Amino acid sequence: MIRGETPMRLRATIAGLALAISTASASAETIRIAIGTQDTTINCATGGLLIRELGLLEKYLPHDGKYQDADYQVEWKNFTSGAPLTNEMVAGKLDFGAMADFPGSFNGVAHLDAGKRSLFISVLSGSTQGSGNGIVVPAASSVQSLAELKGKTISVPFASTAHGMLLRAVAAQGWDPEKDVRIIAQPPEIAGSALRSNRIEAHADFVPFAELFPNRGFARKIYDGSQAEAPTFHGALVDADYAKKYPEIVTAYLRASLEADRLFAAEPEKYSELIEKVTGIEAEVNYLFHGPLGLQTRDLTWKPEYRQAVATSIDTLKLLKKTDRGLDTAKFIDDQYIRAAFKAAGQDYDQALKNYAQLPLKANDAATGKPITDFKRLAQIWVRGEDKVRHYASPEAALAALAQLEQEGKDIRAIYAQATDSGIKLLASQAWFVRNDKGELNAFLLKQQAEDYAQRHGGTALDFTSANQKQAVASR
Secondary structure (H helix, E strand, O other): OOOOOOHHHHHHHHHHHHHHHHHHHHHOOEEEEEEEEOOOOHHHHHHOHHHHHHOHHHHHOOOOHHHOOOEEEEEEEEOOOHHHHHHHHHOOOOOEEEEEHHHHHHHHHHHHHOOOOEEEEEEEEEEOOOEOEEEEEEOOOOOOOHHHHOOOEEEEOOOOHHHHHHHHHHHHOOOOOOOOOEEEEOOHHHHHHHHHOOOOOEEEEOOOHHHHHHHOOOEEEEEEHHHHOOOEEEEEEEEHHHHHHOHHHHHHHHHHHHHHHHHHHHOHHHHHHHHHHHHOOOHHHHHHHHOOOOOOEOOOOOOHHHHHHHHHHHHHHHHOOOOOOOOOHHHHEOOHHHHHHHHHOOOOHHHHHHOOOOOOOOOEOOOOOOEOOOOOOOEEEEEOOOOOOEEEOOHHHHHHHHHHHHHOOOOEEEEEEEEOOOOOEEEHHHOEEEEOOOOOEEEEOOHHHHHHHHHHHOOEEEEHHHHHHHHHHHHO
């Protein structure tokens, strides 16, 4: 017995201590934050890899009010595609997930089938034009366009955003996907090996493989998703019950995503290198997508085109007989959390919603030192060992500089050019060019596009090697 305490007082003291311990335990709640990422799908970087590697989530997690004594248990799990990530979300093993419009829509359907709900809370990166998805053929193939693949076999990761693009591209050719082409399921890791050994005639895939495989030298891109004019994006999802219980945590996650986006925009080369270090996806491919004037735009706002992409994905899933269930996109897409994140970060969501511009570039020509004011014919060179990409006002200026760099024994990491027709960024070594009588070069993805332009405007269509040789002669 405690000295001075009567038995009744002692019991009251013990009860009070028990209540205090119980209250402290309740206030020190352990809150799980389990996030599923797709590291090699570099579109998801600002919703996963960069947040994790830079410790950004911890920076924004709430520590006041009901979270004053919260003990956060942050868990990260990496996936190579959206389907297994969705399985774990439905099973309650994950709270957040990052994936493309197609698997994201299936995520919503799968949750409904299980008597649950998920919410699509933010875009992370995408293209209202459709760039990102693409079709490649083996490097030695004579095929130059999709039109030449009639009767051929095309592999694709089934029920992916690339699958949806492929079906739309086939329909645009007026083909029957059941008769005029043979579409088979093949994930990118298998397709890469098949392309290397010429065991597949063509492969359709999502970010970054339609650029990664050509960059590695064993494939050639013959179709870009922008030709299908089908918007595509990757975004973030959350379990609806989790969001209702912890809305401030959802907002914190999206604030971390906004911060990752800001950092990437400020130093694209640096963070392209970080993505390569973690994933093995070459930095030059990461920069191709997400550097200035890149293939895709990192954009966290729910533009109408992205909302439509979700609706189209659901319709296509029905066509593929992956589901017979509808999904109310007005309820599935929930922008309240990203709006809250923008507000907390001091940014204007509605202004960003109206902005369709690619990440801008402010740069001087590496050859002349003069500011570049017209970016339609921008060309760039990334020299291995250099922290920054070199910028040139034209492809011919870049090729002239390339000759000098090669004479100096420099290792060229990548050369980029902007497509004259679509404006998308290209790997110049894979591109076609039209050289006019002034010696000016205009870049195109496809041989046919270059030949059509040359016929309309004059000039000669050349592949990269020929364009480089012509420029070398002209520079002497």
